[in-house]
Amino acid sequence: MSWTFFHKLGSPKWFYEISGKLLPWLALASVLLLAIGVVWGLFYAPEDYQQGNSFRIIYIHVPAAILAQSCYMMLAVAGIVGLVWRMKLADVALQCAAPIGAWMTFVALITGSIWGKPTWGTYWEWDARLTSMLILLFLYFGIIALRMAISNRDTAAKATAVMAIVGVVNIPIIKYSVDWWNTLHQPATFTMTEKPAMPPEMWLPLLVMVIAFYGLFALNLLLRMRLEVLRREYKARWVREILEKSS
Amino acid sequence: MHPLRRKRLILILLVIIGVGAAVALALSALQQNINLFYTPSQIVAGEVPGDARIRAGGMVVEGSLTRAKDSLDVHFDVTDGTHVVTIAYSGILPDLFREGQGIVALGRLDAEGVLQADEVLAKHDEEYMPPEVAKAMNDAKAKKAADGAPASNY
Numbered sequence: 001m002s003w004t005f006f007h008k009l010g011s012p013k014w015f016y017e018i019s020g021k022l023l024p025w026l027a028l029a030s031v032l033l034l035a036i037g038v039v040w041g042l043f044y045a046p047e048d049y050q051q052g053n054s055f056r057i058i059y060i061h062v063p064a065a066i067l068a069q070s071c072y073m074m075l076a077v078a079g080i081v082g083l084v085w086r087m088k089l090a091d092v093a094l095q096c097a098a099p100i101g102a103w104m105t106f107v108a109l110i111t112g113s114i115w116g117k118p119t120w121g122t123y124w125e126w127d128a129r130l131t132s133m134l135i136l137l138f139l140y141f142g143i144i145a146l147r148m149a150i151s152n153r154d155t156a157a158k159a160t161a162v163m164a165i166v167g168v169v170n171i172p173i174i175k176y177s178v179d180w181w182n183t184l185h186q187p188a189t190f191t192m193t194e195k196p197a198m199p200p201e202m203w204l205p206l207l208v209m210v211i212a213f214y215g216l217f218a219l220n221l222l223l224r225m226r227l228e229v230l231r232r233e234y235k236a237r238w239v240r241e242i243l244e245k246s247s
Numbered sequence: 248m249h250p251l252r253r254k255r256l257i258l259i260l261l262v263i264i265g266v267g268a269a270v271a272l273a274l275s276a277l278q279q280n281i282n283l284f285y286t287p288s289q290i291v292a293g294e295v296p297g298d299a300r301i302r303a304g305g306m307v308v309e310g311s312l313t314r315a316k317d318s319l320d321v322h323f324d325v326t327d328g329t330h331v332v333t334i335a336y337s338g339i340l341p342d343l344f345r346e347g348q349g350i351v352a353l354g355r356l357d358a359e360g361v362l363q364a365d366e367v368l369a370k371h372d373e374e375y376m377p378p379e380v381a382k383a384m385n386d387a388k389a390k391k392a393a394d395g396a397p398a399s400n401y
Contacts, residue, residue: 046377050343055375084255120368121341125351127283165259169267173274180274182282182304184351189373198375 010087012229013238019222026222030215037212041205048202057115059206063213065108068136069171071101071217075143076168079161089225091157092232094164095147096224100217102140109133120184128177129185132170139167153232284351287325287332295356303332303362304351304370312346322361325350336364343369 041059048055075094082090112130113123124130143160150156178187190196196203233239248256274281284304285295295301305325312323322335323346334352344350349372354364376384 046379048375049378049381051371058375080256080259083259084252119341119343119371121366122368125283125368128281162262165263166266168263169270173270180281181278182284182286184283184368184370186371186373189375197373199377199380201377202375 006085010085010089012089012092012233013236015089016226016229016238016242019226023219023222026215026219030212030219033208033212033215037205037209041209045202045205046199051119054115054118057111059209061108061111061115062206063210064104064111065133066210067213067217068101068104068108068133069174070214071097071104072136072139072164072171073168075101075164079164082157082161083165088232089229091153091161092225092228093221094143094157094160096228097221098140098143098147098160100220100224102137102144104213104217105133105137105140109137125184127183127185128181129174129183132174132177135170136167136174139163139170142167286327287330288327290332290356290360290362291330297356300353300355301362302351302353303334303364304349305332306349307344307346309346325352332360332362334362334364334367336367338365338367340367341369343371348372 037059042056045056045059047053075097078090078094078097081087082094109130112133116125117123143163146160146163147156150159177183178185189198190203230239230242284302287303287305289295290301290303303325305327308324308326308331312321314321318337319339320335320337321340322333324331324333326332334354336352336354344367349370351368351370352362352364353366353368354362357363
């Protein structure tokens, strides 16, 4: 297997050029998908037989929760790549993705809480799913705080990478909490093995929203990473050239 | 792969496995503390601390809900399929509360084994469907029951 592609990924200049070409397409696709998903989900999808219209919060809650967990797994992978291959871009990705993941977790918790009041009768209950999701938020906060507390960039990169890797054990706990324990939160509607406990006219807009959220996440991450790369490599000649050209 | 990198990768994987094992042991030791509620079987079997506030959860038995005429007092039975526990509650039940629906009640067991609840939460299941579909399914079920075929239940 050739490792050239992998090592090229580590070059900030190469990353800056490729991501610049990718950005407009990504922006167009995700904004389009988001518009379709929101209109479809909020206006055209049928209401639920028990919850009525309040179930529509699923179109924000579920994509946010999926992204919160995917983003954390990405942090852990970036942490491993950063520690093993000492790739600087992996650290850039880790630092830039953590705040987005924290916001996604926050949105998932808040929308869940808003939905919980009319459906369950309470905003918050210390059940396994809700608590493990709160721990995920604290893990994100921990990573962000650790980064800010250590002024040396290499030390901070190592420390946050270790924290991201160790915290990844929480992800399967979130996923399987509803199966392992008695919880107030319902078990998964979508599984790999069975057909979804939801009709297509409800889950198709949800799928669109999930893809749109992934697109927006990638877009946001690339924008943040490009800025961070410029900030870190400001002494390099290619950065000077870009900045001179744009000013 | 470079031997140094391989060594680092193996070290990281060992750390993940170690932390995972430690967390798994801790969680399995805390099994009952993490469960949000006791099932009726556990309550009937006496696994429940007598003088503490507990949560009981299960399906509301069809036809078991009785309301007092002059107050908000209600009582109903919950089941997990094998055992039944009666719950008494005074207050407004959540919108999703209905017979056949899962609920979680917080309260104390009295001498007769009735849970005197001061909070009742409705548990939502993972099923979503439009009202027309739900109605069609109910009609089909009713028709089947009328025809004398054994109706499927939980």
